[in-house]
Amino acid sequence: MASLSVAARSVDLVKTYGSGDTQVRALDGVSAEFYKGEFTAIMGPSGSGKSTLMHCLAGLDNATSGSVSIGDTELTSLSDKQMTRLRRDRIGFVFQAFNLVPTLTAIENITLPQDIAGRTADAEWLDTVLTRLGLKDRLKHRPGELSGGQQQRVACARALAGQPEIIFGDEPTGNLDSRSSGEVLSILRTSVDEFKQTVVIVTHDPRAAAYSDRVVFLADGKIVDELREPTAESVLDRMKSLETV
Secondary structure: OOOEEEEEEEEEEEEEEEOOHHOEEEEEEEEEEEEEEOOEEEEEEOOOOOHHHHHHOOOOOOOOOOEEEEOOOEEEOOOOOHHHHHHHEEEEEEOOOOOOOOOOOHHHHHHHHHHHHHOOHHHHHHHHHHOHHHHHHHHOOOHOOOHHHHHHHHHHHHHHHHOOOOOEOOOOOOOOOHHHHHHHHHHHHHHHOOOOOOEEEEEHHHHHHOOOEEEEEEEEOOOEEEEEEEHHHHHHHHHHHHHHO
């Protein structure tokens, strides 16, 4: 692993909610590295801290202590304005709920982050993304005119359009049927293999995790295991052992 560059890193990350007797330690000293050009899945039982970890890595939530870096940039040292710029310029997001603007067309949703930033998406790159995602004939449709799978493909295109350093997905297939889920995961896999993107997703689905290069397992706010070249069966076995501990 020494030869791989680190896209995101957490060091001794702690996140607590509440205080006193009711305090919950969602993350309990998590140190992890996520490598450039890799697809990593974060898994664990309900309440293990997996979404909290991803939100802290992506700058959507502040850790109680410890540090998070995107590339060489340490997030805790950033002002709110710098953090907003980093999320806009260097990070892509794909959420379970799609988070599309219902009044905008597909292409307007896809280019929205660049439009807000006053930039124009690279035309050749955008065309490649739209072609690969099979969206060329859907660009004038609004979200309400698209299926769930198509809406999530639009969300993937939006995440890819700005050529971010890293894409985070929070249960990106959680609201999709198995066929649409497979399409979206194939897109994320392709973005790693063909576009050299870095992808980190949180998922509870062993079949989704099987698309990744590496699975990181959390339990009770700690990283407890890691699996490379996962299959749905090997992931399911690890998950069962975690849930019976």
